[in-house]
Amino acid sequence: MSEHKDAIVEQWLAAIFATYPAETSTFLYNEKDPFANPMGHNLATGVRDLVEQLVLDPDDVDRLRPPLDVILRLRNVQEFSASQALAFVFALKDVMRRVLPLDDAQQQAMLDFDRRVDGLALLAFDIFMSCKEKLYEIRVGEMKRRTAKLVERMNRIYGTEPE
Helix, strand or coil, X not given: CHHHHHHHHHHHHHHHHCCCCHHHHHHHHHCCCCCCCHHHHHHHHHHHHHHHHHHHCCCCHHHHHHHHHHHHHHHHXXXXXXXXXXXHHHHHHHHHHHHCCCCHHHHHHHHHHXXXXXXXXXXXXXXXXXXXXXXXXXXXXXXXXXXXXXXHHHHHHHCCCCC
């Protein structure tokens, strides 16, 4: 896997970019300036870091979490359903089968890798839901602030005091 790392990153990133509309996907893929394309840069960095960690120590969940978190925070605020936002994790299985030449002896290793990807997907789900909960908390807090300001303004306009 380590000798095919660059090809894995490239193909996995292409699979992620393909989940966006065509024009967005082209921009994400072609624009390499991190300031002009921060989303593409963060996705590329997250994917590269994830692949690097999967090569080094795939069982160290604490080191998988930060790059996965970067990717999922981006996908969480976009208009993806949970399944669409997380599907990129499973795309790694297809990428691996395309990139790595496998013979019969390596089939068990691939099954082991598939189990790791499944574990990565479960971790991704936990992170995704945590981000979603945080987003809802922020939205509720903002609604409360707006409502309080509106009530305060109405009280000033109509000269009433809250009970």
